[in-house]
Amino acid sequence: MAEAPRELREELASLRIDRSRGRPPRRGGRRAALLAALGVALLVLGAAALAWRAFGGPVEVQVDYAVRSEPGTAAAAGPLLSGSGYVVTGDKYISIGVRVAGRIDEYLVDESDRVVKGQPLVRLDDRDYRAVLRRARAGLRRAEANIALRRKEIERIRTLRRQDVASQAELDVKENELRVAEAEAEELRAEIAQAEVNLDYTVLRAPTDGVVLAKLKEVGEIAVPGGFAGSGELIRMANLDDLRAEVDVNETDLSRVRLAQPAEIVPDAFPDRRYAAKVVKLYPQVNRQKGTLKVEAQILQPDDVLRPDMSVRVHFLAEPKPAQAGEALVLAPRAAVRQENGTSFVWVASGGRARRQPVRTGAEMGDRVVVEDGLLGGEALVLGDAAELAEGRAVEVAGDAQR
Numbered sequence: 001m002a003e004a005p006r007e008l009r010e011e012l013a014s015l016r017i018d019r020s021r022g023r024p025p026r027r028g029g030r031r032a033a034l035l036a037a038l039g040v041a042l043l044v045l046g047a048a049a050l051a052w053r054a055f056g057g058p059v060e061v062q063v064d065y066a067v068r069s070e071p072g073t074a075a076a077a078g079p080l081l082s083g084s085g086y087v088v089t090g091d092k093y094i095s096i097g098v099r100v101a102g103r104i105d106e107y108l109v110d111e112s113d114r115v116v117k118g119q120p121l122v123r124l125d126d127r128d129y130r131a132v133l134r135r136a137r138a139g140l141r142r143a144e145a146n147i148a149l150r151r152k153e154i155e156r157i158r159t160l161r162r163q164d165v166a167s168q169a170e171l172d173v174k175e176n177e178l179r180v181a182e183a184e185a186e187e188l189r190a191e192i193a194q195a196e197v198n199l200d201y202t203v204l205r206a207p208t209d210g211v212v213l214a215k216l217k218e219v220g221e222i223a224v225p226g227g228f229a230g231s232g233e234l235i236r237m238a239n240l241d242d243l244r245a246e247v248d249v250n251e252t253d254l255s256r257v258r259l260a261q262p263a264e265i266v267p268d269a270f271p272d273r274r275y276a277a278k279v280v281k282l283y284p285q286v287n288r289q290k291g292t293l294k295v296e297a298q299i300l301q302p303d304d305v306l307r308p309d310m311s312v313r314v315h316f317l318a319e320p321k322p323a324q325a326g327e328a329l330v331l332a333p334r335a336a337v338r339q340e341n342g343t344s345f346v347w348v349a350s351g352g353r354a355r356r357q358p359v360r361t362g363a364e365m366g367d368r369v370v371v372e373d374g375l376l377g378g379e380a381l382v383l384g385d386a387a388e389l390a391e392g393r394a395v396e397v398a399g400d401a402q403r
Helices: 003-014 025-053 127-162 167-202 249-256
Strands: 059-065 077-091 094-097 104-106 120-124 203-205 210-215 235-236 244-250 260-266 273-281 292-299 311-319 329-331 338-340 342-348 355-364 369-374 378-382 395-397
Touching: 059 342, 077 249, 120 235, 127 167, 167 244, 244 249, 244 273, 244 311, 249 292, 260 292, 329 378
Parallel strands: 059 395
Antiparallel strands: 059 378, 077 244, 077 311, 094 235, 104 120, 120 203, 210 235, 244 292, 260 273, 260 311, 273 292, 329 369, 338 342, 342 355, 342 378, 355 369
8 A cells, every 4th residue: 555655646746847947949039030130131232232333333324514604695584384285286277178079089198298289189080070061061062053043044034124024023033042042152151160160179189288187088988068077078187387385374374474475395205305486376265164275385496296286395484584794604404404302403424423413403595404503514414314323323424425
């Protein structure tokens, strides 16, 4: 019986927890160590990236130079107002339709062709109109032959009347027949003139100089005048010598727009191109629903880049103001001036490195802007994309640009 308590004590001792042993490490501590190592690695990589941007291989850049103008040079006061609009033509679009019905036989021009006033554009099938003209001319010849016969008959009746062989009534009848024949001949001459006009209408001609914008029907289709809107239109053209930018100006900004005001047009498709313009039309009625007034600015020197309905940005400018006597101006390319957080700056390529230079800009002069502070003139300013540039980054001027 003494063995039983001892065995029981041994079993109870084996179940007792030994608190003197060390605790196993927590999983949270290991995770914190991993995160710390990852953060250090990211910092090292970031520092390496910055070092590469500053001291890595050179970035090829395009540059243009800031210039110092002569004292007293006039400077524009900059844009007073800007808005988005579209290119339109001064005479709007000209839709050329048929005056007579017919099947389209041939187009003599194609889209984008330049045409002059009176140039043939479209030819209709003219066989019916030629037949009508021939029939009218034949009828006129018959009427003229009848007139000649009536005149001879009248001469014979008059001779017989003098001899008291024919009566006065017979003479009156013959004279009336002559007048009827002459009236018929005159009517046929009018029909011939109308037939000639209709025949001429089978060839559509340009009413003015311009460019063909669109062909609205195909060869073989039937064109008829009138009918529903556009049913007889074959050609749409425009005079591209008088191009304008049309823009809606808010009522609250009308005080800053006036006739003959200088403006600048920048196409959305070609933001590096700028066109001088002037305000030539303020429409007489405000759009009550939109609260805007339509304004047109004539482009002074349009080129083949501009096309009707192209989206543009219109800048209404103030009158040029001369610089003060003895004051020189520093002009920088507008494309080199950049904006960030409401401040202006340029990238200067100097000594093979890029340097970020804050500037304060003022008036605009065409594709250049007056730099009131930050540049002295002669600096090589980086143009185009500057995403790879950083302070001190090595740069290489493309093509060894010269001043």
